[in-house]
Amino acid sequence: MTLPTLLTRDHRECDELLSNALGHAQAGRWAEAESSFSQFCDRVEAHFGAEESILFVRFEQATGMTHGPTAVMRSEHEAVREALDRINDAILERDANAVFGEGDALFILLQQHNLKEENILYPAAERAAGGDAASLEADMREAITDPASTAHRRQ
Ligand SMILES: [Fe+2]
Numbered sequence: 045m046t047l048p049t050l051l052t053r054d055h056r057e058c059d060e061l062l063s064n065a066l067g068h069a070q071a072g073r074w075a076e077a078e079s080s081f082s083q084f085c086d087r088v089e090a091h092f093g094a095e096e097s098i099l100f101v102r103f104e105q106a107t108g109m110t111h112g113p114t115a116v117m118r119s120e121h122e123a124v125r126e127a128l129d130r131i132n133d134a135i136l137e138r139d140a141n142a143v144f145g146e147g148d149a150l151f152i153l154l155q156q157h158n159l160k161e162e163n164i165l166y167p168a169a170e171r172a173a174g175g176d177a178a179s180l181e182a183d184m185r186e187a188i189t190d191p192a193s194t195a196h197r198r199q
């Protein structure tokens with residue numbers, strides 16, 4: 045699998061988990077909403093962590109661009125994390141209006157972020173990796189499926 049294919053597929057799977065969580069909230073199934081939202085947050089955090097600690101770092105090292113696209117992506121990750129905290133609070137408070145308002149905004153934020161990565165950054169990172177593209181894909185695959193391994197390696 046190529047790097048863009050791997051990470052695009054992970055984006056789609058995360059989207060699906062978010063839809064599930066919002067669907068449960070919409071139906072008033074709050075316990076299910078809580079557990080599927082926390083599943084979604086874990087997957088997003090694994091994905092973001094892998095990008096921040098592996099993909100972005102290697103792109104920055106290969107291109108020398110530390111204030112370019114990766115800086116924008118890192119700041120968008122922070123905006124998403126803040127939205128996740130707000131939605132989590134709204135779910136715990138059983139505040140349906142806040143969950144839907146924040147949930148819709150998060151969907152849009154994520155779609156815009158993901159499209160930039162899928163169309164621009166992932167292909168550029170793959171090109172920048174050159175002959176190391178396959179090992180970069182393998183490292184990213186391991187990090188998104190087993191985040192603890194990345195956390196361990198980072199130390
Ligand atoms: Fe990202």
Ligand SMILES: [Fe+2]
Binds near residue numbers: 095158
């Ligand atoms: Fe991503």
